[in-house]
Amino acid sequence: MSSITSKTSNRKDSFEQASKEIPSKWQGFKDSFKRAESSSSPTTQNLTDVEKAIEQTAKSPLKKNLKKRQLQMIAIGGAIGTGLFIGSGTALRTGGPAALLIGWGIVATFLYCTMQAMAELVALFPVSGSFSTYATRFIEPSWGFAVGWNYAIFWVIVLPLELVACSLTIKFWESSINSVAWVAIFYVFIMVLNLCGNKGFGEAEFIFSIIKVVAIIGFNILAIVIICGGSPKGGYVGAKYWHDPGAFTAGFKGVVTVFITATYSFAGTELVGLTAAESEGNPRIVLPKAIKQVFYRIIIFYMLTLTLVGFLVPSNSTELIGSSSDSSASPFVIAIRNGGIQALPSIFNAVVLISLLSIGNASVYGFSRTIVALGEQGLAPSIFAYIDREGRPLVGFLLCAIVGLLSFVAASPVQSTVLAWLLALAGLSTLFTWFSICVAHVRFRMALKHQGRSTEELPYIAKTGMWGSIYSAVMLVIVLCLQFWVSLYPIGESPNASTFFENYIGAVVVLVFYVGHKLYTKNLKIIIPVNELDIDSGRRDTDLDKLQQEILEEKEKLAAQPWYIRLRAFLF
Template sequence: MSKSHSLHSFHSHHDYPEEFSSPSHLTSNSQSYYNSSTNYPSGEPWYSVERDPHPSLSQRFVDSFKRDPNRRTINPALNSTYHHGALDPHMAVIATANTALARKLKGRHLQMIAIGGSVGAGLFVTSGRMLHEGGPASVLIAFSLIGGMLFCTVHALGEMAVLYPVAGSFSAYSTRFLDPAWGFAMGWAYATQWLIVLPLEIVAASVTVGYWNTTLSRSIFVTIFLVLIISINLFGVKGYGEAEFLFSLVKIVAVIGFTILGIIINCAGNPNGGYIGGKFWVEPGPFNNSFKGLCSVLITASFAFAGTELIGLASAETANPRKSLPTAIKQVFWRITLFYVVSLTVVGLLVAHDDDRLFNESSANANGSASPFVIAIEDAGIAVLPSVMNAVILIAILSVGNSAVFGSTRTLAALADQGHAPKILGYVDRKGRPIVAIALASTVGFIAYSVESGQQGTVLNWMLSFSGLSSIFTWGSICLAHIRFRRAWALQGHSLNELAFVSQPGLVGSWVGFIFNVLVLVAQFWTGAWPINYGEIGVKGQMKSFFLAYLTAPVVLIMYGGYKYRYKTKVWRARDMDLQTGRREVNLDKLLKAEREEREEWPRWKRWYGLVC
């Protein structure tokens, strides 16, 4: 292959058809590249502008699913990520920067989206299993460590997302700052995770309804919940944002209410006794299953936090990411950490880790009866609140299912834009919806009907094993991409003063986050190959446990190696990285200077508040 067709060439010497060549030789970094219309040789624009001035309601509905020709501003003849059979990563960068997704999300939506994606069954139900396996002290240590790691990761993501609010976010950053092959592997692992989470959450929701009614067929509720989630996402990103805002508001109120109630119960006691205090930390004790119990809880806690990174994925659909993202990034971490750490501290004081109700096989798929929150309220003898708490659990599960459609469809559309997935998945209609990707996610959701087979746990567990570690790979990739981005930023003569948002833990935080994710992978290998009860389950049981826990790793490595072999991709060199394409602000330097001067006039309390919130 000649040098002019090099995989990592950023120059304008690609052999495009002459009739589509720009006479002014604009590059993707030229402002007029995106602002100017592109014409065919006949002089006519490549899009049609003829529209019926008074279409009927049914016609408007049908037309909403058609592609909006005016939403993308680059010539579609150039919108190809492959030339001469080789991947052109520069065109992949342009495609994600030139997303057709609608930009309708506000700051309040962003703050709730991260909460909605991560505060679900992991907090309300799976925490019971964690308490059973590791004890209350292990739960607090694990969530504190994962919370600290995510502080570093989310800030690294925020720094890049504010500067480059592009489609695909972290999967696009892997393609852009690491290796296109890794962007392919990590992007598909992340999309698969959320595709599988949708039927998993719908099954969990249908099982949760069994707390009130065990006679009706669960398929009825599967249908209701599936239609509800699909309908919300058909309203576009604004509908998704409003739904998550309401869902998350319910969860926030519930967690705060439970925390206050839990403190009262702990101090006042329950009908079976007086003051509880810390007696469950004395007997049966703060830990269970020693260090392996702590490692097991650490891994489960990392899965419980999955979805926090959705805020980066939403940046491409945010009206003003430079204003909205920094506030959301800083506030979301504190909210999630406080919700998990404070509420689970209260739970650990009210429920003993050897309580048989915490983990039983019949309720492993998120039955509210296994929730330590419900158990704590039941033990207090409060008649109505257990049902109320179970309703909150149901809303939380549906919220995560809603986030699953958003996360999977946006990642699939971005993968298609980069040439990493079938092009049809990148189809975006006039409402800014990746409608084909939504159809695919909805189709996968029908797997939830396996709930009637009696083997839904087995089916979904094996499906989840294909993507169980994808969040760890995603977070590690974000940290590593930030490290490489900072290297290129400095090497190409830029300073941190040019960034609209700077990660508070900086490069040190990204290294801490990356190393911690590697350690979680090591811990997962150990607890998967030698689980807590490995002496009882035998060799066959150990092999099953290992593949359920670690199947994602070989799948991701095979995708990475296969793609790298097929397209001969290379790891980016810092001096060759494109640091311009995708930057939405035109006069950013002047804007930042004016804002810094304004902040200098703030009182001290306001400057401190702006630092942490």
């Protein structure tokens, strides 16, 4: 009898225990949205504003969950999207195939220098906000405020931009479903991904990037076959479109006009630097390796691909974006369709759609991480610094979700106009971000020299050095000035205020934020003196002797490897 009673009691206890586990899981889910405990120092009252910003961003409670493979794929294919697949069509029609290569090629040179500068900084300072934080500590808080908000605005605008582009891409299949329904589906999909934290973002970008990389490699092989006359239609294509309608459509001004589209197509390349504070591995090893692969993305996925597109699609094609009602057509899809291949246009259009979703996914991540860093630095309301126990910047996420509702402009007859405004704003904003990275790197090197310290203490040294950053900064200023010229005097048009602000509004945004912060803080200091720059706070590796010993051992170990291993390490 006692045995039966004991078994009954045990079953009852097991049932009660199981009953307790159900609400505990629910409670755990609810508790995950509570504010995370920060590891920051409890008192910062004796610190300056810049020192407080450094302290807060260096000890942000963001989760370090992003894996090495995810960071590598984000660097390789994460930013491939609207600019390449769709924006290149507008650039081809505006400037011609030669302008396409010149514009992208010039932008690629100073982008590479910019990425090298960023690699050096993020390997040393893997802090929250990355380059927006560097602007505050190495240049000046008002500039950090302007650039940080500029970058945040860029990403929050990209989300509706990509969702609208998705609805345009869907029209390729002549779907009877209202475009707003598709926007709603994609909107929910992206929000759910980012609600899963950086794990959801990282894994999604890993899969998206693989699809994009494979698709572009496949397209390049197919394009070569078509150019050589191997398509179902047959006939050698060669360079006939370079002769008729011609290599250039609008001369020098056409090349300058292509710059802004080229800049936008590369926009987001710097996003891998924003992941520094959430990298699972050692940032000094993982991030520079990932950033080095940007060079191959530029050569293979942009320069080679755009060269082939210029051979296959005439610049006067009525199917290119902005020239017909079929605005969902990508020049890549047009190239395949012109080759007489039946199934592939739809398949590649699906790849374009995936690419747009990828950038939309990245936009939520980019905005939420930038705005949380601004909140931590005191450059945005403190509520934006809210990070929950799962490492999610919830307030930034919610604001991005609200602004993302602008994507329902897809139902409006002015969707093409809205797309053009958003594209121009986002592209110009990128120039200021890259400029800020380069200037911050130059200022850091100046402070390092001022303190009599060597680059040997750096975990990664930019291959382009300080002069590469100077070159990049100068080129970005030149491009900004040239963009002012073509915005004021657009191709084939008289000066028009609407056209000017449509193409140059990004500069106005930065100026307003910079001057506004100066007036609000009453801080007239233009730049932080070199002797006041802090080049130690926020380091992941604080023991310099140990760091130098580790680097020396790694070099000696690599030197003992076969030549092909050393070559692979140099290239990748």
